[in-house]
Amino acid sequence: MTVKELSAALSLTEFSLPAPEAEVTGGYAGDLLSWVMGRARAGDCWITIMSNQNVAAVAVMADVACILLSEGVKPDEALLTKARQQGINLLGSGKGTFELAHDVGEKMKRQE
Amino acid sequence: MKLNFDLHLHSCLSPCGGEDNTPANLAAMCALAGLDAVALTDHNAVGNCAAFCEAAGDNGLVALPGMELTTLEEVHVVCLLPDLDAAAVFGDEVYARLPPFPNDVHIFGPQVLMDAGDRVLGEEPRMLAGAANIGVYEVKALVERYGGVCWPAHIDRPSFSLLSNLGLWDPGLGFGFAEVSRACPADFLNRDDLRGLHTVTASDAHYLDQIMDPCQSVDLPSRSAAALLAWLRCPDFRLYSRF
Numbered sequence: 375m376t377v378k379e380l381s382a383a384l385s386l387t388e389f390s391l392p393a394p395e396a397e398v399t400g401g402y403a404g405d406l407l408s409w410v411m412g413r414a415r416a417g418d419c420w421i422t423i424m425s426n427q428n429v430a431a432v433a434v435m436a437d438v439a440c441i442l443l444s445e446g447v448k449p450d451e452a453l454l455t456k457a458r459q460q461g462i463n464l465l466g467s468g469k470g471t472f473e474l475a476h477d478v479g480e481k482m483k484r485q486e
Numbered sequence: 487m488k489l490n491f492d493l494h495l496h497s498c499l500s501p502c503g504g505e506d507n508t509p510a511n512l513a514a515m516c517a518l519a520g521l522d523a524v525a526l527t528d529h530n531a532v533g534n535c536a537a538f539c540e541a542a543g544d545n546g547l548v549a550l551p552g553m554e555l556t557t558l559e560e561v562h563v564v565c566l567l568p569d570l571d572a573a574a575v576f577g578d579e580v581y582a583r584l585p586p587f588p589n590d591v592h593i594f595g596p597q598v599l600m601d602a603g604d605r606v607l608g609e610e611p612r613m614l615a616g617a618a619n620i621g622v623y624e625v626k627a628l629v630e631r632y633g634g635v636c637w638p639a640h641i642d643r644p645s646f647s648l649l650s651n652l653g654l655w656d657p658g659l660g661f662g663f664a665e666v667s668r669a670c671p672a673d674f675l676n677r678d679d680l681r682g683l684h685t686v687t688a689s690d691a692h693y694l695d696q697i698m699d700p701c702q703s704v705d706l707p708s709r710s711a712a713a714l715l716a717w718l719r720c721p722d723f724r725l726y727s728r729f
Contacts, residue, residue, distance in 0.1 A: 406560050406651075408617035412585060426645045431593050431615070 375485045377440045377463045380419065383481050384474075386442065387466040389449050390457040396439045398482065403475045407432045414438055419478050421471050425449045430456035439463065442478070444471040487709050489548065490700030491523035492516065493718075494564050494639060494665060494688030496554070497538060500528040501594035501615040504693035509534050510604045513541035513549070515697045522703075523548040523714050525566050530556055530584055530614045532577035533599045536570050540602035548711050554639060555580060557622040562639040562646045564665060564688070565629045568715055576632040583619040584612060622652065626660040635718045637661050640690060642670040655679040663721055668698060684723045702728045 378394035380386070399417030404410045405424050414420050416437040422429065425447050433441050440463035443449060449457065449464055457464040467474055496503040497512055509526070516524045524547050526538040535551035542549035551573035552566040567573040588611055589597055597610035620628065622638075629636040638648040641655075641664045648664070649655065655664075655677075663684040666674070675683060689698040705725040706713040717725065 406617070408556070408560060408585065408615075411587070411616065424645065428615075428645070434593055435590060 375482060377419075377465070380440070380478065380481060381465055384467060384477055389443075389454060389466055390462060390464040392458070392461040393463055396463060398439045398478075401475060401478050401482070402438070403471050411435055421474050421478070423447050423471065425453055427452035427456050429453055430460060430462055433462050434460055440465055442467065442474065444469060444474045487707070488703045488705050489522040489709060489714065490520060490703045491686075491714070492521050492689050492691075492698065492700075493523070493525040493550070493552070493566065493686070494527050494554065494690045495524060495697070496528055496690070496692045497526055497534045498596075498598040498600065499531055499534045499610060499614070500554075500692065501589065501597055501613070502692055503528070503595075505596070505598065507692065507694055508598075508600050508604045509537035510541040510600075510602060511694060512691075512697070513538060513545045513547060515694050516542065517545035517547055519697050520700045521547065521697075522709065523550075523711075525550040525552040525564075527552040527554040527564050527566075528614070529554050530580055530616070530618055531597070531610060532567075532573045533610060535573050537600050537602040539570065544602070548709055548714055550711050550715065552634075553577065553580065555620065555625065555636075556617040556646070557620055557625060558617055559622050559651050560617050560646055561622045561648045561651050563622070563625050563636050563648075564639050565625070565634055565636040566715065566718065567629075567632055567634040568711075572632045572634065576629070576634065579628070580618050580620070581612070584614070585616040585619075587613040587616060589613040589615075622648065623659060635715065637663055637665055637686075639665050639688070640667045641685075642666045642674050655683060663723075668701070684721065684726075686726075687728065700729075702726065
C-alpha cells in the first residue's frame with residue numbers, strides 16, 4: 375500500500391506529501407526519538423505525537439515511508455519546513471495512537 | 487562580587503551546533519557579551535571542555551566543564567563538573583552508556599573536537615544526538631559522585647524537557663532548581679507543581695549569535711569556579727538577581 379492510498383483510506387491530513395508512491399511495509403508507534411531511531415524500520419508508517427524538527431531527522435535516519443501525527447497534533451513550523459525540504463511524507467489524524475495503529479494495521483492486512 | 491553567568495552553551499562538538507561555535511570563538515563572544523562565568527555543555531560529551539576552559543580563562547572568564555546529558559526519558563539535564571579530570575571520567579561513563587550508533591554527518595552535522603587555538607583535533611564518531619541509558623532519577627546521585635552539580639534544562643520547552651516528558655515536577659528527583667529558557671512566559675511558574683521553584687536562565691546557545699547579553703548574576707565571595715560551584719551545590723537565591 376502506498377502512502378497516498380493509506381492517506382485516502384484513513385482520511386489523513388496531508389501536511390507534506392512529496393513522495394505519495396512510497397510503499398508502506400510496516401508500522402512503528404513511539405515518541406521517544408532515541409528509541410525510535412534504533413527500532414523503526416525502512417518503509418514503516420511511524421505514528422507519533424512528537425512534532426518538533428528532530429522528528430524529521432529521525433524519519434530520514436530510519437528511512438520511514440511516512441510520519442503520522444496522532445491525537446490531532448499539528449507539526450510545528452520547523453518540522454513542516456524540514457519535511458518539505460527533505461522530501462518527507464508528513465500526515466496527521468485526530469485519532470489516538472492506539473486506534474490509529476490498529477487502523478493502519480487493518481488496512482495493511484486487507485492489502486495482503 | 488557579582489558574576490553574570492550563562493551555564494548552558496554548546497560548541498561545534500554538539501550535533502546541531504554551529505561550525506563557527508569553536509571553543510575559542512565561544513569564549514571570546516561570551517567575554518564580549520559581558521558574561522563573567524560560563525560553562526560548556528555539549529550534548530552527551532565533554533570533549534571540547536578542556537579547550538573551552540582554557541580559552542575562557544584567557545578571556546578572563548570563570549569557566550566550568552559540563553555536559554547537557556540526555557537521559558533515557560529524553561530529558562535534558564545540565565551537568566557541571568568541578569574540574570577537567572572529573573569531567574573526563576564522567577564523560578567516559580556517559581559515553582559507555584550511549585547507543586552505539588555512528589554519527590551521520592548528513593543528518594546531524596559534524597561533531598568537531600578542537601583545541602583552545604581552534605585547531606581541529608578530530609571528529610567524534612559516535613552519534614551524540616541519542617539518549618544515554620541513564621534514568622532521570624539516577625542523574626543527581628551520578629553527577630554528585632563525580633563532585634558535580636546538575637539541574638534540568640529548559641523545563642518550559644515542549645521537547646526534551648523534564649516537564650514535557652515526565653509531565654510534572656517531582657521533588658523526589660532531588661533537583662534544587664531548574665533552568666528556564668529566555669522565552670519562558672512569566673506566568674509559567676504559576677503551575678501548582680512549580681510553586682516556590684527557583685530557576686536560572688540560560689541561552690542554550692548553539693550558534694554564536696545566540697549568546698545572550700547578561701540577564702542574571704549571582705553575588706559570590708570570590709570570582710572563582712570553586713565559589714560558583716559551591717553556590718550551585720547549595721544555592722542561596724537571595725544572592726541571585728535577574729535583570
